[in-house]
Amino acid sequence: MRKGFLFIVLALLCAAAVPAFAEGYPEKPIQVVVPWKPGGGSDISARIIGDQMKDILPQPLVVSNIDGAAGLNGALQVYKARPDGYTVLWEHPGNLAVAPMVTKAAFTWKDFEPVAIGAKGDTALIVRGDSPFKTAKEALDAIKAEPGKYRWCLALNAVSHFTFLNISHALGGLKATFIPANGDKGRIVSLLGGNSDITTVGYASVVPYLQSGDLRILAMVNTERSPFAPDVPTLKEQGVDASYDFLYTVFAPKGTPQEDVQILTGAFQKTLAKPETVEALKQQSLTPFYRNPEETRKLWQAESDLYENLAKENGLLK
Amino acid sequence: MLDYSHMFTVITPFNMLLMFLGVFGGLVVGAMPGLTSTMAVALLVPITFGMDVNQGLVMLVAVYIGSISGGLVSAALLNIPGTPSSVATTFDAYPMAKRGEAGKALGYGVFASFLGGLISFFALAVLSPLLGAFALRFGPYEYFSLVVFTLSCIISISDKSLTKGLISATLGMIMAMVGLSETDSVSRFTFGIMDLQAGFAVMPVLIGMYAISQILKDVEEIKKPFNLVNVNFSAREFFQVALTFTRSIKNVLRSSLIGVGVGILPGVGPGLSNIVAYSQAKAASKDPDSFGKGNPDGIIASETANNAATGGAMIPLLTLGIPGDATTMMMLGAFMIHGVQPGPLLMRDHSELVLIILGAYFVSNILMMLLQVYFIRVLIRALTIPRFVLYPIILGLCVIGSYALNSSMSDVWVFMASGLIGYLFIKRGFPLLPLVLGLILGRMAENELRVSIVMGNGSLEGYLHRPIALCFLGAAALSVVYSLYSKRRAKMRLANLRLNESATENA
Numbered sequence: 001m002r003k004g005f006l007f008i009v010l011a012l013l014c015a016a017a018v019p020a021f022a023e024g025y026p027e028k029p030i031q032v033v034v035p036w037k038p039g040g041g042s043d044i045s046a047r048i049i050g051d052q053m054k055d056i057l058p059q060p061l062v063v064s065n066i067d068g069a070a071g072l073n074g075a076l077q078v079y080k081a082r083p084d085g086y087t088v089l090w091e092h093p094g095n096l097a098v099a100p101m102v103t104k105a106a107f108t109w110k111d112f113e114p115v116a117i118g119a120k121g122d123t124a125l126i127v128r129g130d131s132p133f134k135t136a137k138e139a140l141d142a143i144k145a146e147p148g149k150y151r152w153c154l155a156l157n158a159v160s161h162f163t164f165l166n167i168s169h170a171l172g173g174l175k176a177t178f179i180p181a182n183g184d185k186g187r188i189v190s191l192l193g194g195n196s197d198i199t200t201v202g203y204a205s206v207v208p209y210l211q212s213g214d215l216r217i218l219a220m221v222n223t224e225r226s227p228f229a230p231d232v233p234t235l236k237e238q239g240v241d242a243s244y245d246f247l248y249t250v251f252a253p254k255g256t257p258q259e260d261v262q263i264l265t266g267a268f269q270k271t272l273a274k275p276e277t278v279e280a281l282k283q284q285s286l287t288p289f290y291r292n293p294e295e296t297r298k299l300w301q302a303e304s305d306l307y308e309n310l311a312k313e314n315g316l317l318k
Numbered sequence: 319m320l321d322y323s324h325m326f327t328v329i330t331p332f333n334m335l336l337m338f339l340g341v342f343g344g345l346v347v348g349a350m351p352g353l354t355s356t357m358a359v360a361l362l363v364p365i366t367f368g369m370d371v372n373q374g375l376v377m378l379v380a381v382y383i384g385s386i387s388g389g390l391v392s393a394a395l396l397n398i399p400g401t402p403s404s405v406a407t408t409f410d411a412y413p414m415a416k417r418g419e420a421g422k423a424l425g426y427g428v429f430a431s432f433l434g435g436l437i438s439f440f441a442l443a444v445l446s447p448l449l450g451a452f453a454l455r456f457g458p459y460e461y462f463s464l465v466v467f468t469l470s471c472i473i474s475i476s477d478k479s480l481t482k483g484l485i486s487a488t489l490g491m492i493m494a495m496v497g498l499s500e501t502d503s504v505s506r507f508t509f510g511i512m513d514l515q516a517g518f519a520v521m522p523v524l525i526g527m528y529a530i531s532q533i534l535k536d537v538e539e540i541k542k543p544f545n546l547v548n549v550n551f552s553a554r555e556f557f558q559v560a561l562t563f564t565r566s567i568k569n570v571l572r573s574s575l576i577g578v579g580v581g582i583l584p585g586v587g588p589g590l591s592n593i594v595a596y597s598q599a600k601a602a603s604k605d606p607d608s609f610g611k612g613n614p615d616g617i618i619a620s621e622t623a624n625n626a627a628t629g630g631a632m633i634p635l636l637t638l639g640i641p642g643d644a645t646t647m648m649m650l651g652a653f654m655i656h657g658v659q660p661g662p663l664l665m666r667d668h669s670e671l672v673l674i675i676l677g678a679y680f681v682s683n684i685l686m687m688l689l690q691v692y693f694i695r696v697l698i699r700a701l702t703i704p705r706f707v708l709y710p711i712i713l714g715l716c717v718i719g720s721y722a723l724n725s726s727m728s729d730v731w732v733f734m735a736s737g738l739i740g741y742l743f744i745k746r747g748f749p750l751l752p753l754v755l756g757l758i759l760g761r762m763a764e765n766e767l768r769v770s771i772v773m774g775n776g777s778l779e780g781y782l783h784r785p786i787a788l789c790f791l792g793a794a795a796l797s798v799v800y801s802l803y804s805k806r807r808a809k810m811r812l813a814n815l816r817l818n819e820s821a822t823e824n825a
Contacts, residue, residue: 066726068516069498069505076512077726103498103505106512151773156502180501180769195457195773 025085025260026059034065034090035074041202044284045119045248046090052277057267070158071095072105079107083253085260088115092246093303094159101307102157102316109304112251114296115261116268119281120289121246122203122228123163123221128191129213136219136238139198140171147175153187153196156180157316163200163221165310166242191215202246203228204285228285247289249296265293324670328376328677336373337380337678341685344384349391358385359645372674378649379678383435386628387686390427390621395420403624406596410609410616417612425559426617428690434622435683437574438629443676446633458773459781462766463790465759470794480805482748490756493518500765513728520758522720522733527750529716530737533709535744556691569599569615570622577623581630595623629679636664636672
């Protein structure tokens with residue numbers, strides 16, 4: 001029985017691997033791999049843009065969530081996929097530029113073909129509602145004045161860790177107690193439960209707690225003020241030269257035909273210019289941010305260089 | 319405070335259809351020998367991916383209740399518990415059915431299930447918000463202590479052999495260490511295999527352990543048709559039986575409390591509650607010798623407790639994000655699939671979901687009773703499907719389920735490998751639940767412990783200042799000591815018995 005069963009599984013596998021022809025791309029649905037659980041910023045941005053693209057491309061974009069291993073599991077599936085333009089990855093530099101570097105993965109972001117950047121998300125520096133700190137300057141000065149006293153919540157070796165390192169670098173070295181917690185929700189709970197003092201999270205996930213007064217926002221870690229919180233200053237405005245933008249980017253496996261990549265890039269450009277797309281993204285506190293493959297590569301290179309330097313500086317590269 | 323009126327939004331025609339199908343499907347699966355409620359929910363979880371979160375949860379709750387209750391049918395008619403939660407049901411229901419009172423035996427079971435479900439509904443509705451307000455005080459210290467306490471419960475689960483239970487749990491915890499560590503994303507035990515970086519997903523291991531091993535175990539008698547007793551079961555007979563419950567109010571209340579209490583303890587669940595309740599009912603009875611010979615109170619105790627435990631098991635799931643048993647473990651997975659992170663904030667951020675679950679729980683219990691009364695004859699048909707037709711179909715569905723979870727073929731290999739391990743475990747008498755618990759709790763235990771050590775600047779002193787954590791650690795120590803003590807006492811009693819026997823022989 002087991003033999004017959006294995007045969008069926010193999011037959012199914014073969015059927016799935018029938019090569020597609022490049023003529024008239026796309027001829028079948030394009031799988032967008034989101035390497036995170038459904039419901040997060042990556043997932044929502046991919047779903048919105050994929051949904052808006054359905055009247056621009058003849059075939060739909062289908063989001064599939066393959067999570068695990070700090071986003072590397074999904075990236076691995078795309079890395080191993082046939083470069084036929086039917087499997088693409090949805091990632092932001094804080095993960096795909098950082099995770100392969102610190103985990104010594106078999107691939108880096110350079111092993112993928114950039115297609116386009118789709119959207120931009122904001123990062124907020126937050127404290128508990130009853131915290132004595134009212135501004136980012138107060139908080140960072142206090143942390144600088146008393147090394148190791150304050151507890152900074154972050155996911156070790158992930159983007160929130162590098163955001164801290166970046167801020168620390170800009171201020172000539174901060175020392176805080178690291179409280180590890182994964183995901184925006186994990187860090188919010190840690191802060192609410194009084195288990196840490198300060199953290200950075202995606203702005204979209206913190207909005208309800210800001211409204212309830214449980215948490216307070218000190219600054220945005222973006223390069224420029226967010227349209228969703230125009231009153232909140234950026235760290236740069238407060239004299240701290242550190243920033244991070246969630247750049248939700250589409251990557252195809254290396255070796256994907258250039259014509260197909262161009263078709264896909266064009267589809268993203270058109271979709272992101274649509275007012276409906278802009279409106280749908282806005283509702284999730286996301287900003288449309290189209291960049292072509294060349295611009296995408298440059299932006300990623302800059303981010304990747306920054307992280308590599310930070311990692312070297314802090315002894316995270318072994 | 320929760321707005322309970324929101325609960326009634328669950329009553330829409332489509333939701334009612336889903337619940338009807340869920341309870342019915344659950345009853346069918348639960349009624350089949352060797353197929354568990356865990357499996358019913360495992361099969362359903364992938365189907366709910368396509369639904370919206372409300373519908374998905376409503377259907378999961380319905381299946382959970384249906385399948386726990388369905389175990390009654392094969393337990394009573396075939397002496398085969400359809401789910402582990404109805405093991406104790408077989409003790410008295412089968413003798414009663416054999417006497418020719420099959421309808422009556424089923425009647426007792428069905429009405430007891432309903433009462434157990436109802437009482438645990440009130441516990442779920444009233445206790446959950448209380449526990450929810452308390453939940454934010456759970457930090458890394460408390461979570462780690464809770465995990466330690468839960469792991470100590472494994473000792474009471476593995477009543478046959480403590481050593482085997484511990485081996486099983488340890489293997490699960492070792493499996494939990496594979497992949498990127500949750501605390502600092504360092505990859506471990508992957509042997510350079512990239513697919514292992516994500517570690518072992520809980521679901522394929524869970525489905526494999528339970529489904530494949532069960533099927534392989536039954537393959538030995540695959541051609542034997544199930545031995546069916548002819549049943550007569552009318553609605554009139556059912557209401558006559560229901561009336562006699564006035565004599566068993568104490569038994570119903572005690573068994574419900576045991577069910578909720580055992581169910582609420584993470585990792586114990588309905589599988590154990592029926593046995594505890596049965597033994598207590600027997601101990602409290604004036605006529606303990608009639609138990610095991612068709613005493614209605616035996617059926618009532620077991621079936622009340624296993625259904626009461628379903629509500630109990632959902633309390634830690636909804637308030638702490640910690641599942642009470644393997645089935646709620648999979649409901650946890652279903653929450654996450656829908657982007658809802660069950661945890662301390664579920665009650666506050668998603669109280670509408672919690673209320674939908676409560677509503678679905680209530681309605682499903684009523685549907686369960688009605689369905690059982692009117693469709694028991696249909697349910698029995700499921701047992702007549704030849705096993706060599708049924709099992710390949712189930713195995714196929716499980717493969718689809720494991721794959722669909724993360725669109726990953728490596729999960730299917732994990733599923734098959736764990737099925738073989740599960741089969742070996744069953745053959746050698748190792749319990750499966752400790753391994754699965756170890757896999758889930760191991761990851762949590764390690765992460766919370768490491769975070770708590772970081773918080774204490776490298777010292778564990780912080781535990782001394784956390785009353786909740788201390789309580790859990792104390793309870794864990796007590797439970798270990800007590801289990802070891804009672805086991806030792808049982809052993810000594812056995813030794814004395816042998817000594818007396820040999821003494822009589824010599825004399």
